[in-house]
Amino acid sequence: MKYRFLPLLLPLLLPLLSALLAACGGQPAAETAAAAPARPATGNPTPARPDEVTLSAAQQKAAGIETGPFQHQDLTTDVQATGSIEVPPQNQASVSAVLGGYVVRVNVLPGQPVRAGAILATLRSPEFITLQQNYLQSRARATFLAQELARQQVLDAEDVGAKRKLQQARADYASERAAVRAGAAQLRLLGLSVGRVNAGQIAASVPLTTPVGGTVKAVNINPGQYVSPQDVLVEVVNNSDLHLELKVFEQDVARVKVGQAILFTVRNRGSDEQFRARVFLVGKAFDDDARTVRVHAHLEPERADLLPGQFVAARIQTGAARQRTLPEAGLVQAGPLSYVFVQTGRAADGRATFRRLRVRTGASQSGNTAVVPLDPVPDTTRLVRRGAYFLAAELGKGQDAGGE
Incomplete structure (x- = not known):
C-alpha cells in the first residue's frame, strides 16, 4: 500500500531534484572563482627552467644587452708573490x-x-x-x-x-x-x-x-x-745593482723559471706605478717556517729612485696560453664561481630567452677575462657580452616571485 502512490509522485519530484542539484553544484564554483585572485599579466612569463629568463626587445635595448661568441686571446698566467728590494752582499x-x-x-x-x-x-x-x-x-x-x-x-x-x-x-x-x-x-x-x-x-x-x-x-x-x-x-x-728578492709558495715554485718577466708595485710609495724585472735565480731550498722559495730578479731598467728594504707586491708572468675570454660586463661574480648567460632562443617579436651557466674565471688582460665553462659549450654559442648583471637581477626577481 505504501508504494502505490510512488508512480504518481515521481513526475513531480524529478524537476525539484534537478533544481536542487544545480544549485548545490554551481554555487561552490562561483565562490571559488570569486575567491581566487586574478594573476597579474607580466612581460616576463615564468620560464620552464629556473636558470632561464626572458626579456622583451624593449627590455634588451634598455639594458644594453649585447651578444656574441667567445673571443680567443693569448693571456699570461701569473704567480703572485711578495718580497722586498735588496742589494747583493x-x-x-x-x-x-x-x-x-x-x-x-x-x-x-x-x-x-x-x-x-x-x-x-x-x-x-x-x-x-x-x-x-x-x-x-x-x-x-x-x-x-x-x-x-x-x-x-x-x-x-x-x-x-x-x-x-x-x-x-x-x-x-x-x-x-x-x-x-x-x-x-x-x-x-x-x-x-x-x-x-x-x-x-x-x-x-x-x-x-x-x-x-x-x-x-x-x-x-x-x-x-x-x-x-x-x-x-x-x-x-751601493744601490747600483738593486734586485728583487721574492718569496714564492711551494705550490707555485714549479711554474717559475729563469728569464720570466715580472711586474711589481712598491707598497707605501703613494702611487700605483708598475715596475719591471726579470727572474735570474730560483732558489733550490725551502724556508722551513713559511714553506716558500726565494726568487731573485734583476730590475729592467735600473731605477735610482728605489731603495733597499722597500716592500713589493709582484706578479711573475709564468707563460701565455690561448684561452676563451669574455668582457668583464659579461660576467657575474657570485662567490668562488662566476656566471655567464647564453642566449637559447629568440621569438619573431624580438623576445629572447637567456640561460645562466656556471664558469671558472682565470687571468684578466685589457678588460677581458679568461673563462672555463663547467659544462661543455661550443665556440659558436651566443653569449651575453654586456648586460649580464641586468639579467642576473631579472632572474632573481623571477625566482623571488616563484618562491612567493
Whole structure:
C-alpha cells in the first residue's frame, strides 16, 4: 500500500531534484572563482627552467644587452708573490774596527755618498802605538840577525866557526823576518802606512775606511765613544745593482723559471706605478717556517729612485696560453664561481630567452677575462657580452616571485 502512490509522485519530484542539484553544484564554483585572485599579466612569463629568463626587445635595448661568441686571446698566467728590494752582499758593507779604540772624529752622515776607500771616522788607542813599536823593534832585530848570519857564514867558510852557531843564526834570522812581515801586515790592516812607520812616523790614531762606494745607510758612533771589533760602526750600501728578492709558495715554485718577466708595485710609495724585472735565480731550498722559495730578479731598467728594504707586491708572468675570454660586463661574480648567460632562443617579436651557466674565471688582460665553462659549450654559442648583471637581477626577481 505504501508504494502505490510512488508512480504518481515521481513526475513531480524529478524537476525539484534537478533544481536542487544545480544549485548545490554551481554555487561552490562561483565562490571559488570569486575567491581566487586574478594573476597579474607580466612581460616576463615564468620560464620552464629556473636558470632561464626572458626579456622583451624593449627590455634588451634598455639594458644594453649585447651578444656574441667567445673571443680567443693569448693571456699570461701569473704567480703572485711578495718580497722586498735588496742589494747583493758584495754591494753593502758593515764597517767595524780591527782593534778596539776611542772615536776621535766622525766624517760622514746617514744618506751621504762616499767612494770606496773614503775615511768614515778616526780611532785612537795606545795599542796602535804598541803595534808600531813592536814592528820597528822586530825590524831592527832582523837587521842585526842578518849581520850575525853573514859573520857565521864567513867563519863557516874558513872552517873556524861551529856549525851549530851557523844553524842558530839562520833560524833566528828567519824567525825575526816572519815577525817583521806579520807586523807590517797588522799595520796595513789598521790602515797605517808601513813606509811612514819605517821612516819613524808613529801615528796615535788610525782611519776607518769603507771597502765599497755608495751611500751611508747608518752611523752608529759618536766622538769619545769606545768601540770594540764586534761593533758595527757604519753601514754603507751601493744601490747600483738593486734586485728583487721574492718569496714564492711551494705550490707555485714549479711554474717559475729563469728569464720570466715580472711586474711589481712598491707598497707605501703613494702611487700605483708598475715596475719591471726579470727572474735570474730560483732558489733550490725551502724556508722551513713559511714553506716558500726565494726568487731573485734583476730590475729592467735600473731605477735610482728605489731603495733597499722597500716592500713589493709582484706578479711573475709564468707563460701565455690561448684561452676563451669574455668582457668583464659579461660576467657575474657570485662567490668562488662566476656566471655567464647564453642566449637559447629568440621569438619573431624580438623576445629572447637567456640561460645562466656556471664558469671558472682565470687571468684578466685589457678588460677581458679568461673563462672555463663547467659544462661543455661550443665556440659558436651566443653569449651575453654586456648586460649580464641586468639579467642576473631579472632572474632573481623571477625566482623571488616563484618562491612567493
